[in-house]
Amino acid sequence: MIDARIIILLAVLLGGAGVWQMLPRGAARGRATGAVLAAASLGLFASQLPGWSDWVAGALFYVLAGVTLASAACTISFRSPVYAAIWFGMSLLGTAGLFLTQGAQFLAVATVVVYAGAILVTFLFVLMLAEPTGRAHYDRVSWEALVSASCGAAFVGVLTATLLGVVTVQGDYPGFRGEAREDRTVPFGPPGRLVRPGNLPGQTQQGQVLADEHVKALGDALFGRHLIAVQVAGVLLLAALVGAAVIVGRSRGPLVGPPAGPPHGALGTLPDHQGPGGDGHA
Amino acid sequence: MPDHDAAMLVHYLVVGAMLFGLGATGFLARRNIIVMFLCAEMMLQGVSLSLVAWSRYHDDFGGQLLVLFIIAVAACEAAIALALVLMLFRRRGSLDIVLWQDLREADQPPAVDRELPESPPEPAPEWPRLAPAGRQPEVPREETEYRPHV
Numbered sequence: 541m542i543d544a545r546i547i548i549l550l551a552v553l554l555g556g557a558g559v560w561q562m563l564p565r566g567a568a569r570g571r572a573t574g575a576v577l578a579a580a581s582l583g584l585f586a587s588q589l590p591g592w593s594d595w596v597a598g599a600l601f602y603v604l605a606g607v608t609l610a611s612a613a614c615t616i617s618f619r620s621p622v623y624a625a626i627w628f629g630m631s632l633l634g635t636a637g638l639f640l641t642q643g644a645q646f647l648a649v650a651t652v653v654v655y656a657g658a659i660l661v662t663f664l665f666v667l668m669l670a671e672p673t674g675r676a677h678y679d680r681v682s683w684e685a686l687v688s689a690s691c692g693a694a695f696v697g698v699l700t701a702t703l704l705g706v707v708t709v710q711g712d713y714p715g716f717r718g719e720a721r722e723d724r725t726v727p728f729g730p731p732g733r734l735v736r737p738g739n740l741p742g743q744t745q746q747g748q749v750l751a752d753e754h755v756k757a758l759g760d761a762l763f764g765r766h767l768i769a770v771q772v773a774g775v776l777l778l779a780a781l782v783g784a785a786v787i788v789g790r791s792r793g794p795l796v797g798p799p800a801g802p803p804h805g806a807l808g809t810l811p812d813h814q815g816p817g818g819d820g821h822a
Numbered sequence: 823m824p825d826h827d828a829a830m831l832v833h834y835l836v837v838g839a840m841l842f843g844l845g846a847t848g849f850l851a852r853r854n855i856i857v858m859f860l861c862a863e864m865m866l867q868g869v870s871l872s873l874v875a876w877s878r879y880h881d882d883f884g885g886q887l888l889v890l891f892i893i894a895v896a897a898c899e900a901a902i903a904l905a906l907v908l909m910l911f912r913r914r915g916s917l918d919i920v921l922w923q924d925l926r927e928a929d930q931p932p933a934v935d936r937e938l939p940e941s942p943p944e945p946a947p948e949w950p951r952l953a954p955a956g957r958q959p960e961v962p963r964e965e966t967e968y969r970p971h972v
Binding site for chain 1: 857874
């Protein structure tokens with residue numbers, strides 16, 4: 541039996557090499573090779589994870605996780621930014637499915653609506669302004685593809701090794717189970733049905749996250765205990781809205797920039813933007 | 823069943839870490855400003871997935887509520903980033919991040935692009951040829967000006 545650390549190290553190396561091959565690197569084409577390497581890496585990682593007691597839940601998880609991670613890899617490896625954005629939307633859908641399997645129904649819907657429905661579509665609009673075909677020079681090369689992939693792989697490797705080390709001690713990590721937190725007094729909001737923050741893994745009180753009235757319980761927690769945070773988030777959204785309007789509306793240049801940017805190296809001169817302005821866009 | 827719960831938690835945490843790692847890799851490597859932004863959002867997704875898994879594990883809504891606030895902050899970030907990207911694109915006429923490298927440290931050498939071998943041109947698309955029927959419609963002149971190709 542090979543040591544688990546060796547397998548994790550091998551998986552990290554394979555994954556890093558796969559991502560490095562998949563990143564756009566000029567004329568070199570290694571996406572198929574990189575995909576094979578990354579898939580092998582995922583298989584090695586999966587072989588080290590603990591098993592599922594319910595095979596249906598396990599299969600569902602593996603399908604959703606595979607879709608999410610493969611779409612994420614496609615996002616960073618496709619040259620055309622439009623394709624990258626669409627693959628990012630696919631990754632968001634996979635993430636929403638994973639949320640759903642973890643009992644976060646509201647968050648799954650909110651992710652799809654806010655991310656895929658608003659943010660992604662907005663950025664597709666912006667992409668339409670630029671060169672959407674992936675033929676641009678800067679879409680076909682990467683910064684230091686090997687170093688970037690190594691950084692990402694090292695990060696994943698450190699976290700995964702730490703996690704699997706935690707699991708081998710059966711969740712009895714010190715300082716976590718022993719200290720039972722008190723039911724804290726809630727400074728704001730009405731008392732009553734509030735989520736107790738003290739549900740530790742060994743305790744028997746179950747069924748808050750997985751309750752039938754999920755949205756009701758989530759709303760109780762959100763607008764009871766975290767009411768001030770909701771207000772602050774609203775102010776933040778308003779400030780962002782005003783700030784975006786100010787940033788974009790300040791200059792009245794043409795909406796689409798000059799067709800050809802300044803050549804690389806001639807960075808000191810800004811292109812003149814005194815074109816036929818004042819056409820009323822904001 | 824704490825053991826089963828812990829096993830499930832580990833699966834989701836590993837996927838969250840991989841999403842974060844892929845996003846970080848893309849953020850470091852890609853040069854398109856918008857793709858860099860998408861990679862930053864992908865890192866947020868990884869963190870959100872971990873938080874939701876912890877929330878399920880502890881049977882506590884704290885993680886899910888934090889993800890809600892992450893979504894709100896991400897919406898703000900998207901609005902500001904969209905405005906900034908539009909401004910940057912107006913200034914330099916390109917989404918290439920290297921055009922803004924004069925913001926680097928004073929003693930750093932500038933990044934110089936290596937000359938790429940020109941990629942082979944893609945073959946022209948094969949449009950289906952329809953049998954001509956009727957007379958050719960007249961295309962308005964102003965329409966041909968803003969629609970250079972199909």
